Amino acid sequence: MVHARLFTMDGPGVGFIPDGAVAISGSRIAAVGRTADMRRDYDAAEIVDCRGDIVLPGLIDAHMHTGIALLRGIAQDMDHWMQLGIWPFRRHLTSEMAVAGSLVNIIEAMQAGTTTFGDYNSNMKQLLPHYQRLGARARVAEMIHSLPPQQGALQPGQLYPLDDTVGSALLEKNIQLYERWQGADDGRFSVLFGPQGPDLLGPELLQDVYAAARQRQAMVHMHVAQGDREILQMQLRYGKRSIAYLDSHGLLGPELLAVHLTEANTNEVKLLAKRGVSLVYCPGSIGIIDGLVPPVTEFLGYGGKAALGSDQLPGNNCSNMWNEMKLAALFNKIKHSDPKVLPAWKVLRMATVDGAAALGLGGEVGSLVPGKYADIIRVDAQATALSPILDESLRNIVPNLVYSLRGHEVHWMMIHGSVVMAERRLLHVDAAAAVAAAQKKAEEMASKAHQEGDLDASPLKRWTEQGFL
Numbered sequence: 001m002v003h004a005r006l007f008t009m010d011g012p013g014v015g016f017i018p019d020g021a022v023a024i025s026g027s028r029i030a031a032v033g034r035t036a037d038m039r040r041d042y043d044a045a046e047i048v049d050c051r052g053d054i055v056l057p058g059l060i061d062a063h064m065h066t067g068i069a070l071l072r073g074i075a076q077d078m079d080h081w082m083q084l085g086i087w088p089f090r091r092h093l094t095s096e097m098a099v100a101g102s103l104v105n106i107i108e109a110m111q112a113g114t115t116t117f118g119d120y121n122s123n124m125k126q127l128l129p130h131y132q133r134l135g136a137r138a139r140v141a142e143m144i145h146s147l148p149p150q151q152g153a154l155q156p157g158q159l160y161p162l163d164d165t166v167g168s169a170l171l172e173k174n175i176q177l178y179e180r181w182q183g184a185d186d187g188r189f190s191v192l193f194g195p196q197g198p199d200l201l202g203p204e205l206l207q208d209v210y211a212a213a214r215q216r217q218a219m220v221h222m223h224v225a226q227g228d229r230e231i232l233q234m235q236l237r238y239g240k241r242s243i244a245y246l247d248s249h250g251l252l253g254p255e256l257l258a259v260h261l262t263e264a265n266t267n268e269v270k271l272l273a274k275r276g277v278s279l280v281y282c283p284g285s286i287g288i289i290d291g292l293v294p295p296v297t298e299f300l301g302y303g304g305k306a307a308l309g310s311d312q313l314p315g316n317n318c319s320n321m322w323n324e325m326k327l328a329a330l331f332n333k334i335k336h337s338d339p340k341v342l343p344a345w346k347v348l349r350m351a352t353v354d355g356a357a358a359l360g361l362g363g364e365v366g367s368l369v370p371g372k373y374a375d376i377i378r379v380d381a382q383a384t385a386l387s388p389i390l391d392e393s394l395r396n397i398v399p400n401l402v403y404s405l406r407g408h409e410v411h412w413m414m415i416h417g418s419v420v421m422a423e424r425r426l427l428h429v430d431a432a433a434a435v436a437a438a439q440k441k442a443e444e445m446a447s448k449a450h451q452e453g454d455l456d457a458s459p460l461k462r463w464t465e466q467g468f469l
């Protein structure tokens, strides 16, 4: 790839190289430098001219539940997102429906530049062949919880019923997933262990999950302090807040990828950073479903590593990493009444090189340096959202990428050395057919939930009748 405005994300900033080039050999990056030097030193079999492009590492969405994508738009603007928004539909969402929704979610994210998916789901076995076909990189976990399968709506504040035989079976699924997919396709797939939250499975089972992960040197992907709902459950059940509980069981360490930390206080955040825990911050999701800004700047201030995630579609309602970058920067500037907080270059690092490090992929992706996998996107520098471009005595490209890009300006994508999107078209999937299939499944699910009276719990039913939706 030659003649690009290249952001390698190497070094402490964004690693800009004017008229830059990337040499790729197989699935990996062989060299990076100025086009003139690279043309002199390398004899490429194929040359991609990137004049007119901004070239960046592929984006990393470190935390997603694509399995509930079919529920897009059913759980925003309300209290008790999980109980009142999600659970009325939960028992009607079959595995087949979930996969149909996931596929649209993955396509949407790829179309906006995501190359690495931190998918955290309960049907990974059925979904991974789709990731394989699309050519995406996935770092997945089975979502392990002990909620009985037929559990419908619950009242807020009511203690969840937990049945660890349910959770044990899901741990077994996670182990099988690991055996089948860890390192599969020349390292494009990897597997973590995914307890859904400290409140959603019993203490012995949580220890078993950690033991299974530690035995395999795998990471643990878990929601932690993800809302007042979780803290209330922990206090009712164990008399402790989530982070104190996890620490007392020896479960805070570098293997933990903690998601959200919405309710974590300053001392808890400090402790997590000290223990080497990584964070995934999901600004859009937590903003919409909780109306809160988690203590991400505090966590970074204590030296913690953080990635960004789009989380879920019932109440985010999109998987677009440009959106997450902008919201991360904006929400934190407002929270701290300080425009200097989370500058554009910093959130771009969270979606690339710093996010990769937090997700345990620091040696593999996230920056364009020799030896890493070739996960690369090209952005159209002629896009109105980026105009005008200044890159002589000062540069305005990174702020405009973060605060202005919509996502459709990404027109080409390479993952693991293979081109998977060209001229804005994903090469290995029929996007329109995937949308049509998901539509059919969503109608089926909603009609079943309606017939069985479950929708009465959702405020959306009332708002629809009142003419607000």
Ligand SMILES: [Zn+2]
Binding pocket: 063, 064, 065, 223, 259, 311, 312
């Ligand atoms: Zn989540």
